[in-house]
Amino acid sequence: MNVPDHAHRPDPGAALAALRAGHARFRSGEPPAPAAGAGPLAAVLGCAEPQPEPGVLFGGSELFTVRTAGLSIGPAVLGSLEYAVAQLRLPLVVVLGHRCCRLTPGSGDGRIRTVVAALRHRSPLLDEAVRSGRSAIHGMTWDDTRQLVRSVRRVEPPPVRRPARSRPPGRRVAGIS
Numbered sequence: 001m002n003v004p005d006h007a008h009r010p011d012p013g014a015a016l017a018a019l020r021a022g023h024a025r026f027r028s029g030e031p032p033a034p035a036a037g038a039g040p041l042a043a044v045l046g047c048a049e050p051q052p053e054p055g056v057l058f059g060g061s062e063l064f065t066v067r068t069a070g071l072s073i074g075p076a077v078l079g080s081l082e083y084a085v086a087q088l089r090l091p092l093v094v095v096l097g098h099r100c101c102r103l104t105p106g107s108g109d110g111r112i113r114t115v116v117a118a119l120r121h122r123s124p125l126l127d128e129a130v131r132s133g134r135s136a137i138h139g140m141t142w143d144d145t146r147q148l149v150r151s152v153r154r155v156e157p158p159p160v161r162r163p164a165r166s167r168p169p170g171r172r173v174a175g176i177s
């Protein structure tokens with residue numbers, strides 16, 4: 001049976017490592033590894049603008065792929081990714097955009113970070129999966145010119161705004177008169 005073996009599904013880090021290894025195969029020109037038939041390794045939200053299929057970019061990895069113009073997200077996309085995480089129990093969602101995209105209001109890392117944040121903001125299910133560590137959402141860009149997929153560096157969320165505290169009282173220095 002081709003039912004994914006949930007007991008042995010990789011954790012988010014292992015899934016990402018497998019994708020990186022797959023992309024290294026793609027870069028080296030090796031033929032894609034035949035899919036293991038164990039079910040998809042990760043979900044990918046990719047831009048619909050022409051680019052190699054994510055499965056090709058990641059060296060023949062079996063993926064659950066959703067593609068939209070400029071990574072736009074709506075209920076259908078959120079529902080598909082929630083299915084991948086909750087039902088297929090995939091440990092990783094990759095947001096794969098273009099380094100330079102003709103379709104979006106903005107390209108590259110900033111656009112990817114916005115989409116990653118929006119997925120968590122708009123889907124409590126995805127947000128909870130990330131918070132619990134069961135799944136991760138990882139941003140990547142595809143560079144057409146260099147034929148290269150790179151990870152988008154994560155930016156720490158802004159610190160929680162706290163009510164302004166009164167300054168700590170200045171410590172009196174003893175012994176000075």
Ligand SMILES: [Zn+2]
Pocket residue numbers: 047048049070097098100101102103
């Ligand atoms: Zn694009």
